[in-house]
Every structure is written in structure tokens, then in C-alpha cells.
Amino acid sequence: MLRFLAFFSINALVIHSQTLPACTSCPPNGIWSDWSDSGSCSATCGLFGTVTQTRTCTSASAGCPCDAANTSRTIACPVSPLCLGTIDQQCMSPYTKWANNDLKKSVCGNVTSSDDYVPPTCTM
Numbered sequence: 001m002l003r004f005l006a007f008f009s010i011n012a013l014v015i016h017s018q019t020l021p022a023c024t025s026c027p028p029n030g031i032w033s034d035w036s037d038s039g040s041c042s043a044t045c046g047l048f049g050t051v052t053q054t055r056t057c058t059s060a061s062a063g064c065p066c067d068a069a070n071t072s073r074t075i076a077c078p079v080s081p082l083c084l085g086t087i088d089q090q091c092m093s094p095y096t097k098w099a100n101n102d103l104k105k106s107v108c109g110n111v112t113s114s115d116d117y118v119p120p121t122c123t124m
Helices: none
Strands: 002-008 013-019 050-054 072-076 097-100 105-108
Touching: none
Parallel strands: none
Antiparallel strands: 002 013, 050 072, 097 105
């Protein structure tokens, strides 16, 4: 595009031309907003929760469309606190569930009496 600028002086009219850069084309996939969580994590504790994130096309109003297939994604949640669920969920091999009648609950570990109590995290 060629733009003409006119400068007036006392004695003469001077015309100056300037070439402006050509307009650039749209980015290949458009311009997107940052990802944001569209809900909460599917798990309140533990390592296996997921969360869905969404984003919007910010360049569509300027005539640069975005790839509509990229509007949402599901990712792993950040590390959550350990679950304090049922003892069956907490005990992992070689530990087994043991009924502690004094505490009226089950505990994990190779325990034989209340003196050998292992906390529900199943660590010794």
C-alpha cells in the first residue's frame, strides 16, 4: 500500500511517499486464551484425578478463525493430599488388613496386638 503525505512550506508543496508493510496473514491455528479449569478435580485426594480445561479463540472477532478441535482437554490434577479412605484401599502388599477390636477399626500391617499398631497409611 502506498501512502502519500503532503508537506506544505511557504514556497512549495512537497509530496513524500512511504511504502507501508503488507498486512500479515492469520496465525495457522488462530490465537487462543490461556487454558482454564472448567470444573474441579474428579478426585478429592490421591494421584488419579483429572480436570477438564477449556480455552477460547480470541482472534475470531478479528477474522482469524481457530481450530475448533482444540477448545478443551483433560489433564491430571496437581498432586492432591493422600486419601484416608477405607483400610482396604490403603493396605498394599505385603501388608494385610487386621481387625483391632480395641479401636473398633481395621489397621494395616503385620500386627498382632495393639502394641504393634501401624497407622492407616500402612507404613512401618
